[in-house]
Amino acid sequence: GQQLNQSPQSMFIQEGEDVSMNCTSSSIFNTWLWYKQEPGEGPVLLIALYKAGELTSNGRLTAQFGITRKDSFLNISASIPSDVGIYFCAGRGSSASKIIFGSGTRLSIRP
Amino acid sequence: DAGVIQSPRHEVTEMGQEVTLRCKPISGHNSLFWYRQTMMRGLELLIYFNNNVPIDDSGMPEDRFSAKMPNASFSTLKIQPSEPRDSAVYFCASSKGQGTYEQYFGPGTRLTVT
Numbered sequence: 001g002q003q004l005n006q007s008p009q010s011m012f013i014q015e016g017e018d019v020s021m022n023c024t025s026s027s028i029f030n031t032w033l034w035y036k037q038e039p040g041e042g043p044v045l046l047i048a049l050y051k052a053g054e055l056t057s058n059g060r061l062t063a064q065f066g067i068t069r070k071d072s073f074l075n076i077s078a079s080i081p082s083d084v085g086i087y088f089c090a091g092r093g094s095s096a097s098k099i100i101f102g103s104g105t106r107l108s109i110r111p
Numbered sequence: 112d113a114g115v116i117q118s119p120r121h122e123v124t125e126m127g128q129e130v131t132l133r134c135k136p137i138s139g140h141n142s143l144f145w146y147r148q149t150m151m152r153g154l155e156l157l158i159y160f161n162n163n164v165p166i167d168d169s170g171m172p173e174d175r176f177s178a179k180m181p182n183a184s185f186s187t188l189k190i191q192p193s194e195p196r197d198s199a200v201y202f203c204a205s206s207k208g209q210g211t212y213e214q215y216f217g218p219g220t221r222l223t224v225t
Contacts, residue, residue: 031212042115042202042216043154074133088154092212098167099140099212 006089006102019076021105023089027086030085031092032072034063038085046087048072076107084109113137115217117203123223129191132220135184136205144214145178145188146202154202160186161208193224 007024013019023032031050035043047058049065056063060077072091076083077081089102116135124130136143144159158168163180171178175194180186190197200221204214 033213035216040218042204042219045213045215048211048213090214097144097159097161097206097208097212098156099214100156103153 004089004091004100004102006105008105009103010106010108012108012110013079015079017079019079019083019107021072021087021089022071022073023091023102024071025091026070027094028069028092029072029091030069031099032063032065033090033092034061034072034074034103035088035090036085037088037104043088079107079109081109081111083107103111115203115205115215117201117217117220119220120218121221121223123225124193125225126194127192128224129189130193130197130222130224132188132201132203132222134186134188134203135215136186136203137215138184139207140205140206140215141183142206143180143186144204144206145186145210146204146216146220148200148202155190164224193222195224198222198224 004023031046034046037043047063052067052069053067062075064073086104086106088104090099092099118133140162145157148154157170158178160180178188199217202216202219204216206214
């Protein structure tokens with residue numbers, strides 16, 4: 001079946017640094033979603049992407065739908081302590097509603 | 112607007128007992144999803160409904176798990192009998208559908224089976 005490879009698994013960076021993470025798939029996806037999860041809570045939707053090549057921003061977050069439709073990137077600029085959490089990518093292939101989640105990138109920040 | 116509501120937030124039960132998890136989706140959303148999250152397996156889709164009809168239950172681990180959606184504002188996930196390996200956080204999510212695929216998650220139910 002379809003699988004997503006998300007990297008890196010974890011990041012430990014300095015406050016103020018920019019962050020990049022990505023997801024790749026062996027098959028084509030039609031929708032990419034990026035979520036953030038904090039301890040004890042459900043994933044919160046950050047950005048949704050629907051078209052190949054699409055670049056969308058949400059504050060300091062920017063995500064792109066790869067032109068090959070097999071990958072997506074999330075960048076966070078000027079990280080702050082509240083950016084700590086686990087970031088998940090999710091993709092929708094040919095199924096009408098079903099999305100598949102990556103394994104997550106755990107972001108930790110040194111103050 | 113209220114988000115997805117799940118109850119209970121925490122459930123501790125003994126092996127062999129029946130467990131029922133409840134979900135109220137966002138009003139106006141016509142797709143509902145049940146997920147399980149564990150450290151080992153991450154977020155797994157168990158089942159999803161469109162317009163109250165189960166569409167894909169291929170993620171339901173075994174016959175001990177069942178889910179229902181009797182109306183547009185309520186769904187249950189039942190485990191009977193429960194086993195220690197069922198311990199996980201169970202999330203419900205809903206989506207508006209109709210060409211949009213953004214899913215909004217509830218706060219989850221943390222289930223511990225002893």
